[in-house]
Structure formats: C-alpha cells, structure tokens
Amino acid sequence: MSKKPLILGIESSCDETAASIITENEQGNPLVLSNIVSSQVEVHKEFGGVVPELAARSHVEKIDWIVQKAIDKSGKNIEEIDAVASTAGPGLIVCLSVGLSFGKAFAASLNKPFIAVNHLEGHALSPGLENKIEFPYLLLLISGGHTQYLIVRNVNNYEQLGTTIDDALGEAFDKTAKMLDLGYPGGPKIEAIAKQGDNDAFNFPRPMTNKKNLDFSFSGLKTAVFYEYKKLNNVSHVQKSNIAASFQAAVADTLLHKTKNALKQTGLNELVIGGGVASNKYIRDRLISELKDYKIFFPPIERCTDNGAMIAYAGSLYLKGSKEGLNFNIKPRWPLSELANG
Ligand code: KG4
Ligand code: ZN
Numbered sequence: 001m002s003k004k005p006l007i008l009g010i011e012s013s014c015d016e017t018a019a020s021i022i023t024e025n026e027q028g029n030p031l032v033l034s035n036i037v038s039s040q041v042e043v044h045k046e047f048g049g050v051v052p053e054l055a056a057r058s059h060v061e062k063i064d065w066i067v068q069k070a071i072d073k074s075g076k077n078i079e080e081i082d083a084v085a086s087t088a089g090p091g092l093i094v095c096l097s098v099g100l101s102f103g104k105a106f107a108a109s110l111n112k113p114f115i116a117v118n119h120l121e122g123h124a125l126s127p128g129l130e131n132k133i134e135f136p137y138l139l140l141l142i143s144g145g146h147t148q149y150l151i152v153r154n155v156n157n158y159e160q161l162g163t164t165i166d167d168a169l170g171e172a173f174d175k176t177a178k179m180l181d182l183g184y185p186g187g188p189k190i191e192a193i194a195k196q197g198d199n200d201a202f203n204f205p206r207p208m209t210n211k212k213n214l215d216f217s218f219s220g221l222k223t224a225v226f227y228e229y230k231k232l233n234n235v236s237h238v239q240k241s242n243i244a245a246s247f248q249a250a251v252a253d254t255l256l257h258k259t260k261n262a263l264k265q266t267g268l269n270e271l272v273i274g275g276g277v278a279s280n281k282y283i284r285d286r287l288i289s290e291l292k293d294y295k296i297f298f299p300p301i302e303r304c305t306d307n308g309a310m311i312a313y314a315g316s317l318y319l320k321g322s323k324e325g326l327n328f329n330i331k332p333r334w335p336l337s338e339l340a341n342g
Contacts, residue, residue: 004023004024004025005023005024005082005083005316005319006021006022006023006033006074006076006080006081006082007021007022007023007081007082007083007084007085007312007313007315007316007319008020008021008067008070008071008081008083008084008085008103008106008308008312009021009022009085009086009117009308009309009310009311009312009313009314009315010063010067010084010085010086010087010099010102010103010308010311011086011087011099011119011122011306011307011308011310011311012059012063012086012087012091012095012096012098012099012100012102013087013089013090013091013092013095013096013099013119013306014050014055014091014092014095014144014145014306015039015040015041015043015044015050015055015058015095016037016038016039016040016305016306016307017037017038017040017058017059017062017063017066017098017099018035018036018037018038018066018306018307018308018311019034019036019063019066019067019069019070019308020032020033020034020035020036020070020307020308020309020311020312021033021034021070021071021073021074021076021081021312022129022309022312022313022316029132030128030129030130030313030316032129032309033073033074033075033076034069034070034071034072034073034074035070035303035307035308035309036066036069036070036073036308037305037306037307037308038062038066040054040055040058041184041185043055043058044184045183045184047184048178048184049174049178049184050092052092052094052095053094055092055094055095056092056094056095056097056098059095059098059099060098063098063099063102064102067102067106070308078110079110081110081112082112082113082319083107083112083113083114083115083315083316083319084103084104084106084107084110084112084113084114084115084315085103085114085115085116085117085311085312085314085315085316085318086099086100086102086103086104086114086115086116086117086311087099087100087117087118087119087122087311088100088116088117088118088328088329088330088331088334089118089119089330089331089332089333089334090118090119090120090145090331090332090333090334090335091119091145091332092332093330093332096330096332097330100116100328100330104326107326108326113319114326114328115315115318115319116328117311117314117315117318118314118331118334118336118339119306119311119334120141120146120334120335120336121155121156121158121314121336121339122310122311122313122314123141123143123274123275123310124139124141124150124152124158124272124274124336125152125155125310125313125314125317126274126299126303126309126310126313126314127272127274127297127298127299128313129299129303129309129310129313130299130300131297133270133272133297134270135152135153135154136151136152136153136154136268137151137152137268137270137271137272137297138150138151138152138259138262138263138266138268138270138271138272139151139152139158139271139272139273139274140255140259140262140271140272140273140274140278141273141274141275142168142169142170142255142273142274142275142276142277142278143168143169143170143274143275143276143277144168144170144171144174144185144275144276145168145170145171146163146164146168146275147163147164147168147169147170147216147218148160148161148162148163148164148336149161149162149163149214149258149259149262150336150337151266151268152272155314155317155318156318156339157339158336158337158339159337160335160336160337161214161262161265161266162213162214162215162216162258162262163215163216164215164216164217164218165215165216165217166217166218166219167217167218167219167222168218169216169218169251169277170187170275170276170277171218172218172219172221172222172251173186173187173190173251173277174186174187175222176190176222176225176244176247177189177190179222179225179226179229180193180225180229180235180240180243180244182240182244187276187277187279187280188279190244190247190248191248191280191281191282193237193240193241193244194241194244194245194247194248194282195241195245196237196238196241196245197238197240197241197242197243197244197245197246198241198242198245198246199245199246199248199249200246200249201242201243201245201246202225202228202242202243202246202247203246204221204224204225204228204246204247204249204250205220205221205224205250206250206253206254206257207220207221207254208254208258209253209254209257209258212261214258214261214262214265216254216258218251221247221250221251221254225243225247228243229243248280248282248283251283252282252283252286252287255283255286255287256286256287256290256291259271259287259291260291263291263294269293269294269295270294270295270297271291271294271295271296271297272296272297272298273287273296273297273298274298274299274304275304276304276305276306277304278298278299278304279301279302279304279305281301284298
C-alpha cells in the first residue's frame with residue numbers, strides 16, 4: 001500500500017492561530033488527524049474588535065507551538081509531512097505574513113512542496129472533508145469579512161453571483177452585539193441571548209428581499225436595531241433577548257429568501273454553507289428545515305470558523321493539481337472569482 005499524503009495546514013489570516021494535519025483513509029477519503037485552533041478573543045475583547053498589530057504579535061508568539069501541537073496530536077513525525085499549505089489571503093496583511101512565512105520556511109526546511117491557499121477557498125471546499133459533494137455546487141459564504149453567493153465549478157474555478165454592498169454578515173452580528181453591550185465576538189453572544197427571546201417582538205427589515213439579484217445589504221438592518229434600541233429605557237435582559245432574536249430571525253429570513261432565488265436561478269441542487277456565521281445553530285436549522293428539496297452541506301460547527309484543516313484540505317487538492325510555490329506573495333485582497341479559471 002502506498003503512503004497516504006500527510007498535509008500540514010496553517011491559518012493566521014485574522015484572529016485565530018490554527019494548524020492541522022490531514023491525510024487520507026484506506027478508501028482515499030480525507031481524514032483530519034489533528035485540528036488545533038487558538039482563538040485571540042481574550043486579546044481583542046477589551047477593544048470590541050480585532051486590533052491587527054496585537055493579532056500579529058499573538059500569531060508570532062503562538063505559531064510554533066500550535067504547529068507542534070498539531071503534529072504531536074496527529075501521532076506523526078515531522079519528517080512524514082509531505083506538503084505544507086498556508087493561507088496567503090485575503091486577510092490582514094500583518095497576520096497573513098506570520099502563517100505564510102512560517103509555512104514557507106517549514107516546507108523549505110523539510111524540502112517539501114509549499115502551497116499558498118486562498119482563505120475563502122478553504123471555507124468553500126471544507127465540507128468536502130466529510131462529504132462527497134459533486135461539482136458544480138452553490139456556495140453561500142457568510143463570515144466576518146465576506147457574504148457571497150458563488151458557483152463552485154471546481155477547485156480553482158469560481159463564479160461570483162452576488163455579494164454584500166456594505167457590511168458582511170458576521171460584521172453585522174458583531175456590530176449589533178456591540179450596540180447591545182453583549183461583548184465580542186458578537187455572533188455567538190447574539191445566538192446565546194436570542195434563545196430566550198421572541199423572534200416576532202420587533203419587525204426588523206429583511207433587506208434586499210424585494211430585489212431579484214443575489215446581493216445583500218446589512219447596514220440598514222443594523223441601523224433599524226439601533227433606532228429600536230435607542231427608544232428603550234433601562235433596557236432589560238428580556239428586551240435585549242427580544243432584539244437579538246428578532247435580528248437573528250430577520251437574518252435567517254433574508255438568507256432563506258435569497259438562497260431560494262439563487263438555487264432557482266442557477267438550477268443547482270447542492271448547497272454548501274460556510275464561514276463563521278454558518279456555525280449559528282438557529283440559521284442552520286432554518287435553512288435545513290426550509291430547503292428540504294436540496295442537498296445542504298455545512299462543515300461541523302467547530303470548523304465553520306477559521307481553522308487549519310480547511311487550509312490543509314484545499315492545499316491537498318491543489319497538490320494533486322500541483323499549484324505551489326515559495327515565491328507566492330501575500331494577497332490581502334483576493335476574491336475567489338480571481339482564481340485562475342474563475
Ligand atoms: O469565518 P470566520 O471565523 O472569520 C472570517 O473569515 O471572517 O468568521 C468570523 C465571524 C465573526 O463575525 C463572528 O461573529 C461570526 O463569524 N460568528 C457567528 C457565530 N459564530 C461566529 N455569527 C453568528 N452566530 C454564531 N454562532
Ligand atoms: Zn474565515
């Protein structure tokens with residue numbers, strides 16, 4: 001039996017320092033041997049958002065032991081690693097440079113190939129770690145920096161159908177949570193408090209649902225929350241829960257409406273949903289229960305937010321198509337539709 005490839009994936013584009021080792025099982029399906037994520041929530045929470053210089057410093061402090069931990073947990077030796085993949089963009093330049101430089105140096109020291117991975121492609125492909133998904137499929141990417149519909153035609157082949165014209169969805173969750181004084185990062189805080197709230201307490205807008213196009217806009221929804229919040233005096237926990245629940249319901253309705261349009265317009269019947277906001281259980285459940293005629297794939301909850309396994313997996317697919325290079329430079333802006341065949 002030939003040796004199964006062992007890929008190290010490194011992620012440092014924003015506020016998670018992450019590394020993972022993946023391989024293949026006997027049947028040739030991907031297998032995650034380790035997936036270590038160190039979040040910087042504690043570093044940034046007093047500022048209510050990511051501070052790039054602090055994030056970069058924290059990546060520098062942690063990256064070697066995170067990678068070491070991923071290797072230890074995988075039960076493999078450094079010498080067995082066949083290739084190294086790091087996120088090269090999009091993201092914060094000072095953060096990207098940490099994982100990219102580390103990955104390149106690591107690969108060079110082992111004399112093994114290095115693969116520069118697009119972070120969004122990591123999210124786009126990662127449900128393939130546990131599912132066989134046929135190309136082409138529709139991707140709804142909902143993260144802290146991006147909100148997009150894309151047709152994933154193949155690895156390295158994307159067509160963007162729509163995007164947000166203002167805030168990304170994760171950003172809207174974070175800003176709304178900040179407004180309600182719930183802390184950082186906002187998405188999980190809103191989801192938690194919304195469990196005790198009434199979805200219909202406030203009738204927030206479902207933005208852009210009167211338009212056929214596949215673009216989003218979330219800043220108006222955020223502003224609507226702001227005005228309702230300002231009207232209240234001595235806001236109680238119940239009122240905050242109601243605002244959070246009504247906000248979350250407006251988001252889910254909007255995503256559902258737009259996604260139905262996207263599926264109809266493209267004629268596709270497979271849908272992949274990825275990015276940090278896809279870890280929201282309420283949104284997952286609404287999409288699954290109301291899009292029953294389609295095959296829907298989500299990554300496991302803990303792998304919706306940034307992680308090394310998705311980077312290792314995208315890297316492993318490129319390794320088969322051999323796109324690699326130590327001279328690849330950081331791309332802080334790198335839309336998926338810019339990839340070679342897009
Ligand atoms: O994909 P990700 O980890 O980083 C980017 O590539 O942006 O996404 C982070 C975003 C943050 O805005 C965070 O608030 C949001 O995902 N998020 C959530 C939840 N968990 C994380 N939003 C809603 N509900 C959640 N449970
Ligand atoms: Zn991400």
